Amino acid sequence: MVVDLLAQGIEVPPLSSRQIAAEADAVLAEYAMRFGPITKPPIEIEDVATSVLPLTFGFSDLQSQLGGRVHGAIWFSRQHILIDDALNPDRFPDLLGRYHFTLAHEIAHWQLHRFLFLDEDGHAVLYGDGEMPDVICRKDHARPLIERQADEFAGCLLMPEWLLRPAWRGLTGGDEPICDRQLRELVPPVEPIRFLIDADGVEVEPDPIRLMREVFCESLADQFAVSDEAMRIQLEYLGLFVTEGTPRPVP
Incomplete structure (x- = not known):
């Protein structure tokens, strides 16, 4: 600023x-x-x-x-x-x-x-x-x-919620969140090399959970014309990607 x-x-x-x-x-x-x-x-x-x-x-x-x-x-x-x-x-x-x-x-x-x-x-x-x-x-x-x-x-x-939730339903067949254990069964193994260098040319430590979530939501990112990262973050914000159990409510 x-x-x-x-x-x-x-x-x-x-x-x-x-x-x-x-x-x-x-x-x-x-x-x-x-x-x-x-x-x-x-x-x-x-x-x-x-x-x-x-x-x-x-x-x-x-x-x-x-x-x-x-x-x-x-x-x-x-x-x-x-x-x-x-x-x-x-x-x-x-x-x-x-x-x-x-x-x-x-x-x-x-x-x-x-x-x-x-x-x-x-x-x-x-x-x-x-x-x-x-x-x-x-x-x-x-x-x-x-x-x-x-x-x-x-x-x-x-990615307003009233557009994203129906799109999520179309992708997953329901309104429920998906936990990382389920994602491991749905997403084939992906080499994390894509996250060794970020968009600014800076080396970053690959995060397999982040990678797995972003691969899963690629089609949604394409629909909304946003990056995979932005889509992952918005789905996490809405409680649709969760680690385990019940998603926390949005404050």
Whole structure:
């Protein structure tokens, strides 16, 4: 994040999972009012940004301009989003899902956090030079609350529960969660080499449970035009992937 909110005496308000999902559903309801009911995936996230919300977006070499592993950035007063060139789906179609999630993440900042940066007339309330973005999305392991909220909103926007549960039913034949013991019987052994190097070229320790879950939900990820990782996380959030026993309720 470019602006240090805590240093200026401003705290990001806590939001429950239900509140975040409701905010995402409100955006999708507005989309449905304009374009008709949403009956199947994927969510047309670019139309959400530019036709439902007053945003524009484009691509730029953010990693060179801003340093580090930057995926996206937003300027609230300009109502503008930039996505790093490395996620441009015209150049890298295999990264379409990551691009969609990054755009949805920046939309989340607009919906959830713009009031921290703009007054009722749309003028900046925090000191800044106007050239630097208000919020930068970096691929870091330590993520502040403002980023975690945006991630959760993006998952709910791209994979709303009311679309994902029927799709899960179509995949599994029921509404029940699947535990890892069951998955071991359903997913053939897969070499974990695909997780030795992540999308940013960083070596990571392969996680066989994560791998198994993501292989199982690949078809759902394709339906919703998101990454396997994003789909796995959303299914875990909804309690549809569980270790053993009964899934915990969403708070």
